[in-house]
Amino acid sequence: MEKLSIPKGTRDFGQIESFRRKYIIEKIQSNFIKYGFAPIETPTMEHLSVLTGKYGDEGEQLIFKVLNSGDYLKKIKSEDYNKDAKTLLPKIAEKGLRYDLTVPFARHVVMNQHNITFPFKRYQIQPVWRADRPQRGRYREFYQCDADIIGTRSEWNEIELTLLMHDVFKSLNFSDFEIKINHREVLFAMAAAAGLKGKEIPFCTSLDKIDKIGIEKVLHEINLIKGKVEIVSKYLEIITSSVDQSLKIKELVALTGSSNKGFEELISFFKILDEIPDRNFKISLDFSLARGLSYYTGMIYEVKPTKVKIGSICGGGRYDNLTGMFGLKGISGIGISFGLDRIYDVLTESNLFPKTSNGSPKVLITHLDPTAFIHGINLIEKIRRAGIPSDLFPDSIKIQKQMNYANKLAIPYVITIGSDEISKARYPLKNMSSGKTLTLPIEEIIETLKTNQR
RNA sequence: GUGGCUGUAGCUCACCAGGUAGAGCACCGGAUUGUGACUCCGGAGGUAGCGGGUUCAAGACCCGUCAGCCACCCCA
Numbered sequence: 001m002e003k004l005s006i007p008k009g010t011r012d013f014g015q016i017e018s019f020r021r022k023y024i025i026e027k028i029q030s031n032f033i034k035y036g037f038a039p040i041e042t043p044t045m046e047h048l049s050v051l052t053g054k055y056g057d058e059g060e061q062l063i064f065k066v067l068n069s070g071d072y073l074k075k076i077k078s079e080d081y082n083k084d085a086k087t088l089l090p091k092i093a094e095k096g097l098r099y100d101l102t103v104p105f106a107r108h109v110v111m112n113q114h115n116i117t118f119p120f121k122r123y124q125i126q127p128v129w130r131a132d133r134p135q136r137g138r139y140r141e142f143y144q145c146d147a148d149i150i151g152t153r154s155e156w157n158e159i160e161l162t163l164l165m166h167d168v169f170k171s172l173n174f175s176d177f178e179i180k181i182n183h184r185e186v187l188f189a190m191a192a193a194a195g196l197k198g199k200e201i202p203f204c205t206s207l208d209k210i211d212k213i214g215i216e217k218v219l220h221e222i223n224l225i226k227g228k229v230e231i232v233s234k235y236l237e238i239i240t241s242s243v244d245q246s247l248k249i250k251e252l253v254a255l256t257g258s259s260n261k262g263f264e265e266l267i268s269f270f271k272i273l274d275e276i277p278d279r280n281f282k283i284s285l286d287f288s289l290a291r292g293l294s295y296y297t298g299m300i301y302e303v304k305p306t307k308v309k310i311g312s313i314c315g316g317g318r319y320d321n322l323t324g325m326f327g328l329k330g331i332s333g334i335g336i337s338f339g340l341d342r343i344y345d346v347l348t349e350s351n352l353f354p355k356t357s358n359g360s361p362k363v364l365i366t367h368l369d370p371t372a373f374i375h376g377i378n379l380i381e382k383i384r385r386a387g388i389p390s391d392l393f394p395d396s397i398k399i400q401k402q403m404n405y406a407n408k409l410a411i412p413y414v415i416t417i418g419s420d421e422i423s424k425a426r427y428p429l430k431n432m433s434s435g436k437t438l439t440l441p442i443e444e445i446i447e448t449l450k451t452n453q454r
Numbered sequence: 455g456u457g458g459c460u461g462u463a464g465c466u467c468a469c470c471a472g473g474u475a476g477a478g479c480a481c482c483g484g485a486u487u488g489u490g491a492c493u494c495c496g497g498a499g500g501u502a503g504c505g506g507g508u509u510c511a512a513g514a515c516c517c518g519u520c521a522g523c524c525a526c527c528c529c530a
Contacts, residue, residue, distance in 0.1 A: 005521080008521085008522085056528095058527075058528050058529085059528080059529080061455090062528085062529085100530085128530085130529080130530090132528080132529075133455085133527095134522095134523090135523075135524060135525075136523085136524070136525095137529095137530080138528095138529070138530085139530090142530065143530085144530060145530095205527095205528090291529090293529090310530095311528095311529060311530070312529080312530065313530070314530075315529085315530065337530065338530080339529095339530030340530080341530070342530055343530090366489080368488055368489095398487080399488060399489050399490095400486080400489070400490070401490095402489085402490090403489055403490035403491090404490055404491090405490085406490065407490040407491060408490085414489080414490080416488070416489060418488055419488095420488085428488095428489085430489075430490090432490070432491085435490090435491085437489090
């Protein structure tokens with residue numbers, strides 16, 4: 001028989017993994033709700049015309065295409081086939097799997113603009129697909145948890161999302177992270193001053209690599225694309241210095257010749273942040289942060305763990321013209337996306353999942369013979385009516401096997417029924433971690449189970 | 455798309471100038487016919503990813519292929 005497997009970059013989630021994933025989702029979702037976001041869902045597939053032209057060249061290649069139904073080759077002429085994949089593709093595939101949640105959201109907003117009250121705050125927790133080569137922290141199917149505010153350009157949005165990010169990670173007991181922010185306008189101003197107007201993307205990509213390859217190699221790359229190396233060199237000097245953030249901004253303003261909206265918004269952002277009391281912000285300005293998605297136009301964010309080596313676990317930014325690409329102009333939006341799968345990996349490595357819950361029932365009823373099993377049906381009904389997750393062992397097999405089952409599933413309590421228990425209407429409630437047994441009537445057992453955490 | 459590493463029991467891995475496979479854990483049974491974890495005894499389980507080549511002989515060497523992992527690119 002063929003060896004069973006699942007497609008590259010996809011995964012099964014077992015009992016514990018699923019339980020923990022739901023734990024993360026619950027924390028994120030409750031924070032989204034706390035900040036006034038409402039849920040929406042969009043289809044797995046979108047028309048390719050919706051997805052293309054939004055993610056940049058690199059991203060576009062990673063879109064999974066869905067073959068047309070039926071005999072998809074029927075209408076293909078041999079000259080189409082003989083050209084190249086780019087010519088053939090639109091003729092055999094008109095749908096693709098969603099690549100992120102932001103673009104489908106923008107499509108949704110434009111389609112439903114007359115039913116939406118702006119500003120619209122929506123959250124969306126769904127899987128996305130990328131035909132990437134899988135490796136550490138990178139999957140072909142993964143979940144994003146997005147929160148976006150659309151229909152306002154208030155700088156309060158930027159602040160709110162910053163607060164939300166802090167709250168989400170706080171509720172997951174995770175503190176070893178750093179939020180990096182930058183502004184696309186600033187990057188564009190720097191590129192312009194360096195004589196790289198029109199070459200902003202390669203400029204950003206090089207700048208982004210400063211941590212990995214160092215100043216000299218970045219300058220080398222700038223030289224290759226014919227940027228003004230002296231100017232970029234001064235940027236890098238300022239960027240990598242450890243001076244105060246507002247001072248950095250001032251120096252950069254001086255260097256780029258004039259101020260622009262990007263600098264103003266950054267200054268204003270930090271000013272408002274200072275007004276907010278009792279917060280321990282983990283924010284730093286990073287002028288080398290670029291981010292790949294091409295639709296961002298304003299402030300951009302990225303959250304990176306400081307101790308676990310993995311890519312970013314959360315990212316986002318402001319986009320002023322995404323709905324414009326679908327025909328609705330003048331609507332600005334801003335969003336963040338939490339990467340569920342990477343957050344899972346980080347929490348696992350940091351040992352931050354609560355030990356108490358594993359998805360198993362709280363109590364298992366075991367029995368010595370078929371008569372006791374029948375008696376158990378009454379008990380399990382009562383226990384379940386009290387809302388306690390519980391199970392009745394289904395087969396009348398050796399009691400050791402039943403106990404072993406409870407042990408392996410880490411079920412914290414076991415009740416055993418035999419003829420004595422039936423006649424006395426008192427049952428032994430065994431605590432599986434301490435090994436101690438209390439013999440009690442069912443009502444008291446229920447009370448004990450209700451009050452005791454496992 | 456580029457480069458590197460790995461592929462032997464369900465899992466983690468050994469062995470061996472190339473001479474047709476072994477351990478631990480897990481699993482099943484028993485010691486223990488009304489009580490799990492620990493211990494002891496026993497058992498089952500592999501045409502060594504697949505295909506080809508070298509050889510009297512290949513899981514070991516060579517080539518190809520597939521799969522997984524890691525790095526780059528890019529990204530959640």
